[in-house]
Amino acid sequence: MNDAAAQEFQFGSAEHQRETAISGIWLFLASEALFFGPIFLAWIFARHADPTAFDAGSRQTELMIGLTNTALLIASSFAYSVGLGYIGFGSRRGMAIWLAIAWLLGAAFIGLKFGVEWQMDFKKGLFPGPAFAIHGPARNGAQLFFAFYFFATALHGLHLVVGLGLVAWIIFRAERYTAERHSPVHVVGLYWSFIDIIWLILFPLIYLTGRAS
Amino acid sequence: MTHTSAQVSYLDDGHTLRSWLLTTDHKRIAILYIVAITFFFFAGGFAAFLIRYNLISPKGLIGSAETYNRLFSMHGILMVWFFLVPAVPVTLGNFLAPLMLGARDLAFPRLNLLSWYLFMAAGVVALYAVVGGGVDTGWTFYTPLTSFYSQGHVVAAVAAIFIAGFSSIATGLNFIVSIHKLRAPGMTWYKMPVFLWSLYATSVILVLATPVLAMTLLLLVFERLFGIGVFDPAIGGDPLLFQHLFWFYSHPAVYVMILPGFGVISEIIPAFSRKELFGYKFVVWASIAIAVIGFLVWGHHMFVAGASLYSALVFSLLSYMVAVPSAIKVFNWIGTMHNGYIRFDAPMLYAIGFIGLFATGGLTGLFLAALAADVHLTQTYFVVAHFHYVMVGGMVSAYFAGLHFWWPKMTGRLYPEMWGRAGAIIIFVGFNLTFFPQFLLGYLGMPRRYFAYPQHFEALNLLSSGGALILAVGYLLPLGYLTWSLFYGARASANPWGATGLEWTTPSPPPTENFAVTPIVTKAPYQYRRAEAVER
Amino acid sequence: MTAVIVRLVGVASLMFALLAAELAATFAFPGWGRGGIAIVAATMVGVAAFGFMELRQEGATVWLFAAAAALWLMILLGLGSLDPLTRTLYPTISITP
Numbered sequence: 001m002n003d004a005a006a007q008e009f010q011f012g013s014a015e016h017q018r019e020t021a022i023s024g025i026w027l028f029l030a031s032e033a034l035f036f037g038p039i040f041l042a043w044i045f046a047r048h049a050d051p052t053a054f055d056a057g058s059r060q061t062e063l064m065i066g067l068t069n070t071a072l073l074i075a076s077s078f079a080y081s082v083g084l085g086y087i088g089f090g091s092r093r094g095m096a097i098w099l100a101i102a103w104l105l106g107a108a109f110i111g112l113k114f115g116v117e118w119q120m121d122f123k124k125g126l127f128p129g130p131a132f133a134i135h136g137p138a139r140n141g142a143q144l145f146f147a148f149y150f151f152a153t154a155l156h157g158l159h160l161v162v163g164l165g166l167v168a169w170i171i172f173r174a175e176r177y178t179a180e181r182h183s184p185v186h187v188v189g190l191y192w193s194f195i196d197i198i199w200l201i202l203f204p205l206i207y208l209t210g211r212a213s
Numbered sequence: 214m215t216h217t218s219a220q221v222s223y224l225d226d227g228h229t230l231r232s233w234l235l236t237t238d239h240k241r242i243a244i245l246y247i248v249a250i251t252f253f254f255f256a257g258g259f260a261a262f263l264i265r266y267n268l269i270s271p272k273g274l275i276g277s278a279e280t281y282n283r284l285f286s287m288h289g290i291l292m293v294w295f296f297l298v299p300a301v302p303v304t305l306g307n308f309l310a311p312l313m314l315g316a317r318d319l320a321f322p323r324l325n326l327l328s329w330y331l332f333m334a335a336g337v338v339a340l341y342a343v344v345g346g347g348v349d350t351g352w353t354f355y356t357p358l359t360s361f362y363s364q365g366h367v368v369a370a371v372a373a374i375f376i377a378g379f380s381s382i383a384t385g386l387n388f389i390v391s392i393h394k395l396r397a398p399g400m401t402w403y404k405m406p407v408f409l410w411s412l413y414a415t416s417v418i419l420v421l422a423t424p425v426l427a428m429t430l431l432l433l434v435f436e437r438l439f440g441i442g443v444f445d446p447a448i449g450g451d452p453l454l455f456q457h458l459f460w461f462y463s464h465p466a467v468y469v470m471i472l473p474g475f476g477v478i479s480e481i482i483p484a485f486s487r488k489e490l491f492g493y494k495f496v497v498w499a500s501i502a503i504a505v506i507g508f509l510v511w512g513h514h515m516f517v518a519g520a521s522l523y524s525a526l527v528f529s530l531l532s533y534m535v536a537v538p539s540a541i542k543v544f545n546w547i548g549t550m551h552n553g554y555i556r557f558d559a560p561m562l563y564a565i566g567f568i569g570l571f572a573t574g575g576l577t578g579l580f581l582a583a584l585a586a587d588v589h590l591t592q593t594y595f596v597v598a599h600f601h602y603v604m605v606g607g608m609v610s611a612y613f614a615g616l617h618f619w620w621p622k623m624t625g626r627l628y629p630e631m632w633g634r635a636g637a638i639i640i641f642v643g644f645n646l647t648f649f650p651q652f653l654l655g656y657l658g659m660p661r662r663y664f665a666y667p668q669h670f671e672a673l674n675l676l677s678s679g680g681a682l683i684l685a686v687g688y689l690l691p692l693g694y695l696t697w698s699l700f701y702g703a704r705a706s707a708n709p710w711g712a713t714g715l716e717w718t719t720p721s722p723p724p725t726e727n728f729a730v731t732p733i734v735t736k737a738p739y740q741y742r743r744a745e746a747v748e749r
Numbered sequence: 750m751t752a753v754i755v756r757l758v759g760v761a762s763l764m765f766a767l768l769a770a771e772l773a774a775t776f777a778f779p780g781w782g783r784g785g786i787a788i789v790a791a792t793m794v795g796v797a798a799f800g801f802m803e804l805r806q807e808g809a810t811v812w813l814f815a816a817a818a819a820l821w822l823m824i825l826l827g828l829g830s831l832d833p834l835t836r837t838l839y840p841t842i843s844i845t846p
Contacts, residue, residue, distance in 0.1 A: 009726070010311070010318040010395060019808070020320050020394045026811045027386050027420060030818035035424035037825045038432065038458045042443040044830045049449040070768060077801045078761040085753035094750075128441040128448065140448040147441045147450070151432065193801040200793045204771060204786050212786060213779040393810045421821045457829050508824050512832070521836035527828075 018183045025187045029194045032159075036198055039152045043205050046144045053141020057134065058210020060126055060142070061149065065117045066207040069109050070199065076105035077196045080167070084189050090179035096171050099185075102192065103167045106160055113157055121146075145210075152202055159195050167192065222625065226725045237322035238725055243308035244623070245329050249336065250300055251692070257291035258688065260284050265647070265681040268674045273664040281664035282349035283365065289352030290370060291343075294377045295336060297604055298466055301473035302419075303332070303384055305615045306412050308623055310388055312716035312723060313406050315397025315732040320390040328383035331376055339373035342366040351662065353463070356444040356455045360436040367437060371430045378423045378430075381469075385419030388412050397715065399734035403497070406714055406738045407490065410497045411476025414504035418465040418472075422508070426462035429455065456518055460511035468507040470604055471571070472500060474611030475542055478564050481618050482546050483739040484712040485561035486553025490739045492545045499538035499545075506535045516587045525584060532582035539575050543568060558710075559633030563614030566641040567607055574602025577652065592662075595655025598648045606644050613640070613691060620695065621705030625722040628702060632694040640687035646680025713739055760800030767793045 011017040047054040079102035086094030125133030127150065128143040166188045177185055223240045226232070233241055263284050267275045275281060307325065311318050319325050342348065348365035350358055359367050392413050396405070433455065436442025444455045475496075483490045490496060512520060512528030546568055555561070577599040580586045590596065613636075620628050650673040655661075659670050666674065708717040715732055716723075767789055774785035798804045804815060 008322075010316055010320065010322070016394070020390060022807065023393060023810045023814065024321060024386060024390045026807070026814045027389055028382075030814045030821075031382055031386065031420045031424050033818040034421050034821055034825070035428050037425055037822055038428040040822075041458065041826055041829045042432065042454060044826065045451050045454045045833050046443050046449070048830075048833045049451065053449075067768075067772070071765070074761060074764045074768070077797065078757055078764075081757050081760075081801050082754060085750060085757065088753070089750050091750075143441070143448045144443065144450055147443050147445075147448070150441070151435055151443070155428075155431070190802055193797055196801070197794050197797050200790060200797060204790045208771065208775045208786050209783050212775045212783050417817070421817065425825065451833065453832065457832065461825055461829065508821065509828060512828070515832075520832045521834075523835040524828075524832040527831060 014181065018181075021183045021187055022190075025190050029190060032194060036155075036201075039148070039155065040201070040205070043148055043152075046141075046148050047209075049144065050141035053138035054145045055210035056138040057126075057142030057145030057149075058206065060121075060124065060134070061207050061210075062117050062120060063207050063211070065112055065120075066203060069112055069117075070203050072105045072109045072112070073196045073199050076102045076109070077193045079105060080189050080192050084182075084185055087177050087182045087185050088179060092174045092177060095177070095185065096174045099167055099171050099174075103164060103171070106164050106167070106192075110157060110160060110164070113153060118150075118153075121149075149206055152206070156195070156198055156202060159198070163188075163192050163195050220720075220724055220729070222720070222722045223725045224625070224722050235326070237318070237326050239307050239311050239319050239322065239325060240623075240723065240725075242325050242329050243304050243306075246299070246303040246307060246332070249329075249333060250296055250304060253291050253295035253336065254300075255688075255692075257288050257296055258685070260288035260291065262681060262685060264288060265678040267664060268666070269678045271666050271668050271671050271674075275664070278664045279349060282351075282662070283347035285662060286348050286351050286365075287343050290339065290348075290374070292604075293352055293466070293470075294374050295332075295339060297470040297608055298381060298419075299332065299377075299384070300470075300608070300612050301477065301615060302388070302412060302415055302469075303328075305408075305477065305612075305619060306388065306415075306473060307384075309619065309716055310391060310409065310412060311395070312622075312719065312727055313409050313714060314391065314395050315400060315715045315728065315734065316391065316395040317726050317728070319387045320394055321387050324383050325387055328380040328387070331380035331383065335373045335375075335377035335380060338369055338376060342369035342373060345369065353459060354430070354433060354455075355459075356433060356436065356442075356452045357446065359433060360442060360444060361440075368434055371434055375427055375430050378427045381419045381423045385416035385423070388416040389420065392416075397732050397734050403494065404734055404737055407479035407493070407496050407500070408473075408476035411472045411479070411500050414500040415469050415472045417501075417504045418469045418507065422462045422465040422469075425458060426466075429458040429462070432458075453515065453518060453520060456515050457511070460514045461508070464511040464514065465504075465507045467600070467603065468503055470608045471611075472503060474567065474571075474608045475500060477611045477615035477618070478546060478567055479542075480712075480714070481560045481564045481614055482549050483741055484618070484710055485556045485558060485564070486550045487556075487741045488549055488553040488739075489741060490545070491548035491551075492541075493737070493739070495541050496545050499541045502538040503535060506531065506538070510535055510582075513582050513587070516584055517591055529582055529584050533579065536575065536579055536582075539571075543572055543575075557634070558617075558630060559628075559637050560614045560618035562634055562637035562641075563610045563617065566637065567610040567614060570602050570606025570610060570641075570644065574599055574604075574607055577602065590655060592660055593655035594651040594659050594661055597661050598651035598655060601648045601651070606648070610640070610644075613637070616691070616695075618710070619716075620698070621709045622716060622721045622723070624699055624702075625705055626698045626702030627705050627709060628698040629694050632690065636687055636690040636694070639683060639690065643680050643683030643685075643687045647677050647684050648680070650674070650677045650680070713741060757800075760796060763796055763800070764793060767796065 007014045007017040079098050083095045083098030083102060086098060125131055126146050128147050132143050134142045170185055170188050223238055236242065267273050267281055273281065345366045348363065348367055348370045350363050350367060392409055432442060436444055443450045444452050446452055479490060479496055510528060510532040512524055513532045516525050581590055581596060581599060617628060617633055654670055654673050659666055705721045707720050718732060719728055771786055771789040774781040774789055
């Protein structure tokens with residue numbers, strides 16, 4: 001995008017372009033929400049097939065890691081919003097610092113999820129298949145749970161990795177943004193919070209409902 | 214790109230390959246899409262031709278049931294995702310949406326170009342799957358056949374559809390945001406042409422249904438590659454879940470195919486009847502209603518699949534509801550023509566054909582929405598005939614109607630009118646000969662997807678295959694004379710049909726920036742006066 | 750800027766409090782059951798949408814898009830689960846090695 005031009009030629013003003021970008025990302029997020037829809041419906045189907053066995057599988061997950069990760073993502077959304085607040089007052093430095101914090105918190109989530117938690121799950125033999133560790137009547141339902149678990153966390157993780165790339169991109173381009181013109185920062189922030197929201201739904205589906213009585 | 218003069222036509226604004234392949238001009242992207250889509254239409258059509266060739270004889274002429282399975286799968290996949298779903302939105306829609314809005318481009322021009330590249334990438338992957346031997350799953354990819362048993366290139370075919378899906382989402386998103394944000398001054402929602410409303414309704418489906426298909430296909434690939442999945446009945450998973458998710462997309466997707474067609478017809482009928490569109494608001498809200506209700510009916514594809522009877526009842530009732538807005542549209546078009554000053558040019562011939570064929574396809578859909586009748590008719594040629602009446606008789610006719618109507622605007626050339634009319638009539642005759650016998654075959658109990666059939670179905674099948682030959686001629690004809698007109702056709706004026714609408718106020722072909730001065734809209738659309746008709 | 754940070758600290762604190770409530774619903778108050786978890790989780794989604802994503806400040810268009818996402822998810826999950834929840838299941842042979 002040419003910084004000299006006030007806006008692209010199909011828009012009446014820079015504000016018009018900003019509004020359009022923001023509504024564009026919201027519509028994209030609506031689409032993303034439906035993208036995760038089948039995962040939620042799969043959870044309903046899978047759990048309904050055999051609730052006891054499904055919950056038995058759920059209880060094998062690492063609650064502490066899941067809880068820590070939830071806290072990390074909430075903190076990360078908070079940090080990003082603070083960064084967005086800073087650029088609104090024209091402080092590129094403040095924005096870059098807080099976005100870097102948000103990035104690190106997100107990266108910590110990825111590290112914990114795939115570097116630690118998944119490894120523990122594999123070691124416990126929880127990946128569905130002939131070598132699945134849970135035997136007895138709960139075997140099938142628990143496998144179904146872990147099919148859901150691995151798929152859902154992988155997909156969410158993938159979105160988070162894309163988000164990390166976008167946040168890094170914003171930090172590298174921090175020089176371009178001003179108090180008046182920073183819609184990319186806003187757009188990426190909305191996506192970042194959206195990933196948080198997806199996790200806020202996945203967290204109870206994976207870790208909590210199976211443990212509730 | 215810099216634009217020095219607003220009067221340079223978009224076709225003359227750069228002649229290099231680069232100026233086409235890296236363009237962000239919605240009009241050029243539309244042309245790129247037309248080229249791509251024409252290729253896929255004839256590729257899918259060729260497969261259909263081989264299917265009809267095989268069915269000439271009760272024993273099957275191509276000799277192998279396996280080849281036949283791959284042929285109809287390829288036909289379905291190419292036609293659905295590489296022609297029908299994108300056809301009108303990405304070609305006519307891309308070209309016309311900004312012109313009708315009075316805007317210079319769509320809201321996100323680079324996203325628009327990206328969507329073309331995604332589409333092409335998907336096309337290459339799909340062709341790889343086809344050349345590599347194809348798939349034998351049908352276009353519906355039902356599990357557990359696809360997840361565990363099928364031998365073909367399922368992953369490649371699914372990947373192609375996955376990528377094409379993102380192209381759809383990008384297109385839909387662009388249209389919705391553009392319609393919200395880029396309307397010319399004075400163009401209130403009710404001053405928008407119906408074509409834009411239809412594009413809006415279509416885009417709602419593209420944006421909200423396509424992601425569901427994308428995730429479903431990912432779940433399928435996961436299951437196929439890693440052997441674990443939520444559809445696997447061996448561990449208590451439900452194959453019907455796949456069908457639910459698949460049809461959550463694929464039923465609304467048939468409205469993606471037909472809604473833009475409704476829009477095209479709603480533009481053409483007033484223009485060739487020299488009358489205002491009858492019941493504008495009803496037509497508009499019928500489009501939106503179809504887009505919404507279309508999401509509530511998917512279960513009617515699963516009446517005999519083992520879904521619960523209660524849900525089948527609910528889906529059956531909801532399916533009847535979607536017929537109401539469709540019928541409203543048909544009545545409104547007829548109401549528009551009533552007492553009109555009708556001219557039978559090629560676009561209008563296609564449009565009139567559309568009304569009849571769509572009404573037939575739509576009404577036979579009611580048979581299939583009825584629980585008891587569906588048990589008899591499902592999985593037979595009745596279903597094949599029903600959706601071809603809607604998709605081919607309806608949607609393809611509408612596409613050709615629109616292509617002829619806006620051809621002078623897009624290319625700056627007039628097509629030869631007599632050839633155009635001949636093509637429209639040949640297609641109408643060929644289509645009915647091909648598909649009407651299939652209603653009878655289905656009613657008599659001939660199942661779909663079989664490569665051989667009992668002797669007593671031979672006569673009707675022969676009729677159908679003969680019709681397919683005429684249909685093929687009908688489709689090749691426009692390819693010939695439209696290409697001819699690009700070089701030798703007479704130059705078109707800005708408004709050769711004397712039609713209303715902002716797109717006709719700018720030169721043919723339009724300049725890169727569409728409008729030298731941003732238009733200001735003061736009138737409702739379709740303000741035709743009969744007196745104009747006499748001029749020409 | 751202080752006002753912004755104060756507001757965001759408020760949002761984040763509310764989120765952590767809700768996370769604690771979610772845990773409480775799971776372990777400390779069995780009476781709340783899964784319904785309690787669902788209510789708390791839905792509230793957290795709302796707080797994130799309005800607190801972090803500032804849905805409140807956006808125009809009608811954005812509201813429309815957000816509402817469409819919610820409505821269509823309800824269609825998918827509602828009509829989608831109608832079938833398994835009302836289906837008659839006949840016993841089948843299950844293999845448990």
